[in-house]
Amino acid sequence: MSSKKLSTEFFQSSNVVELARQLVGYRINTYFDNKLTSGIITETEAYAGKGDKACHAHLGRFTKRTAVMYDPGGIAYIYLCYGIHHLFNIVTNTEGNADAILIRAFEPDRGIETMMNRRGKTKLNKTLTSGPGNVSQAIGLNKSHNQTSVCSDDIWLEKTERPSIELIETTRIGIDYAEEDAQLPWRFYDKTSKYVSVK
């Protein structure tokens, strides 16, 4: 039990929904420019590969952008949304499945000053790290980290004991185009945290 760091194998589980559920309460860390930033994940969404209408890899859609999703789990899928925001996902499952988990919010813990600088904030409030675009900016992730490992010395996750989590399972955000799959309860968040994008 000396290492709490999540392994590549952890992310290669075939059940992306269960993994997304599990990650709420776990710790996300990055170490860039000699600065550690970390926090406790409060909100995630599962995207279940080819069979999920909300997933970029729906029906096996394979483009330059989505190619990374088909790689073995344990790496980052980061893409630009609305021309402004970098959204950070973790690819899961084994090669060829294209499952991913979107990290939508976390509760800042270590390196808060660094995160506020990256976000251009002078006051600490929930907007520091709530919302997928804000998450990436706070922990210093951008497209250069696409396809890089999330089990490295620069980016890693850790298991925690998850004290006082009250897990809510509900629908995903911003996927109205996904028809009936928009109704799937594949968003998970901790009701006890204020660091959640949408309650």
Added chain:
DNA sequence: TCGACGATGACCT
């Protein structure tokens, strides 16, 4: 080539 648009967020009233 070109046009449409998106797994958003900040700011306004």
Added chain:
DNA sequence: GGTCATCGTCGAA
């Protein structure tokens, strides 16, 4: 509640 910034990606032409 509404508006809009901003640009890479993708599919149509």
